[in-house]
Amino acid sequence: MLQLGDEVALYSFVFVLVLLGTRSPMWSCVIAVSMYSFLAIFKFPQVPDSRARQVLSPGKGATGLGRVSAIAHRGGGHDAPENTIAAIREASKNGAEGVELDLEFTSDGVPILMHDETVDRTTNGSGPLSQICFSELSKLDAAAKHRLRDTFAGERIPTLEEAVEECIKLKLSIYFDVKGHPDEASAALSDLYRKHPVLYNTSIVCSFEPKVIYRMRQSDPDVVTALTHRPWSLSLYGDGVPRFTSPWKHKWMTLVDVLLDWAHHHFLWKLCGVSAFLVQKDFVSPDYVQYWAKRGVQVVAWTVNKEVEKQYYRELLQVNYITDSLVEDCDPHY
DSSP: OOOHHHHHHHHHHHHHHHHHHHOOHHHHHHHHHHHHHHHHHHOOOOOOHHHHHHHHOTTBOTTSOBOOOEEEETTTTTTSSTTSHHHHHHHHHTTOSEEEEEEEEOTTOOEEEOSSSBSTTTSSOOSBGGGOOHHHHTTSOTTTTSTTTTTTTTOOOOBHHHHHHHHHHHTOEEEEEEOSOHHHHHHHHHHHHHHOGGGGGTEEEEESOHHHHHHHHHHOTTSOEEEEEOTTTTTBOTTSOBSOSOHHHHHHHHHHHHHHHHHIIIIIHHHHTOSEEEEEGGGOOHHHHHHHHTTTOEEEEEOOOSHHHHHIIIIIIOOOEEESOSSSOOOOOO
């Protein structure tokens, strides 16, 4: 839960910010109180800590100490074609405790596994998903551009349900990464949770978009959820390259990044009632893990691809990590 110090800091910050902008103590009080009332009325409570631990730390005991979970990113996109049944099976064979899978939709509304909005990067097809129906998508080779394309030739793009059934069979936990489509995604996932109740104790719904998580909690407040965050994500790509050539636009988005980072750490997590915070690995430290632990939130780091980094997360931080490969060092996918 949000600590008292957080409460004081949050509303004090809002009060001072509005006071500086309006020079009106009355409006500062009104807006701060309104924000407090909004959170009190519309926030979702976190799911019980015992169940969150069951999902996030299935190998740990009552003390919370024990095995750290290695989660295969996109099913382990270095070891097999990403977001495929083959990747899920390879992840299980290579010792992953769970898989992170990306949810997208075809033009005819079928929920599938796909990271991008187009099929160009990973398949032998071309075009946006919004213009490809599932019957056409199922003909594509999902291994066409993978480094092990010969080994996995002909691997197809699975439906969300096919992937979930495979994970259940292999007893893998699932991190559902939802890219957008909050209404469609929450409906599709809610149907799956009703059909497979085991998911309540073996899966978590994650997204960069707070709207997605809030909509999921509205659809089913018993689902364990997480916000995904990378500081400077609006102004910089994952490799640190600026997104915009215009200096003014870059500075503006940098400012928005600062506000978004503050909102994630002081407001949005509480509104959504998340149980975990998925953070890009370069921003995780012992103090950062402790910051969230005091709030009943577990940190999960991504994408951890070097053995020395994995050892750091296993032995020092003792937090779960998401990786592209279970078998060797590799460059990260952004």
